[in-house]
Amino acid sequence: MSSSVSFSSSYRGMASSAQTPALDKPNPAEDWTVVLPRRGKQKRNFHKVIIHERQKQEQLWTPADIETNPERESKLMQKIQTCIRKLESSSFWLKFLDQLQTPEIFDRFLKAVGSEGKMQMVIYGIGSIESYEPPRLQLSLAILMKRMFSWIGEVEVFDPVISLAESRVLTALGCSVLTVNEQGRRQALRPTMFFMPHCDAELYENLLEANWRHDLLSNMTLFGNSFEAYEQHVSECKILKLADSRKHILAIRQFVKELPIDSRKQIVAIRQFVKERSIDPFSDDLFRSFHGSSWHFFDIDSHSNLCDAKP
16 A cells, blocks of 8 residues: 555545555564553552552563574564565455445544544454464554554554564564553553454453443444444353353443444355365455454443443
8 A cells, every 4th residue: 555544634535645654664683662551640548559569560471482583583574574465455455444434434533533643553362473374464454554544553462472573573563562461451541442353252341341431432442353243142142151251341332333344244255165165265364364353433422321331
């Protein structure tokens, strides 16, 4: 792509009106970025401060796999760059991009960004980008979005399985790797896109619980598993324990505008085509990477009664 999209132009003309911000040339040998946890207001109660700091220390994270070398990092960088090129030239990306630029979605991003001008992206649960193609495709989609839309700000990434080699490659690609396992509990104190395709339901639960205020939820946009599908599954299973483990997802449904990616049915058809003919594994990887994914926008105002909705 040769252009970026900003909120300063209308969605109809945005692809041709701004230049794509160039990313720095990847350098796998760079040190990986350290992103410290955001500090909230200090508690006056000293005992509570000690407990809070102890819990924070327990969540500090470093890669378990610290073996790396330039050859390993270069090989992974080549895999990612190849994946980005393949995705960028696919019909999936073109349809995904077209959907993002429809008024139904773009106007919601405009509202979420507001006067901030930028929306940070937080990627949870990406998995191993060195070992598997679906995580590489998911990362590639996030990177292409960042390149295309100038209003997407810093990109932060976390998964406990990330290796040191993966961390360095992610940094070279312009991302920051968190050094704290937030367990999905990041508060959206400013406009934030949570990029979480195919994460465990527990992460969505943690995210919603940590942001169960109208001002925080209003700052959030989520790309991930369908909340509607979770609700349907709980309704069909009728298992109390399952419903309890999805209580925030179920409670927030009345305040969410969910928009499935347009390509869902197309990807299902492609997967069947691939299965029958055993060709083009890239299309099957696309299905495994994004099937069942939706955009979630939270229609919350100060008059919304979250107390009644809270499980």
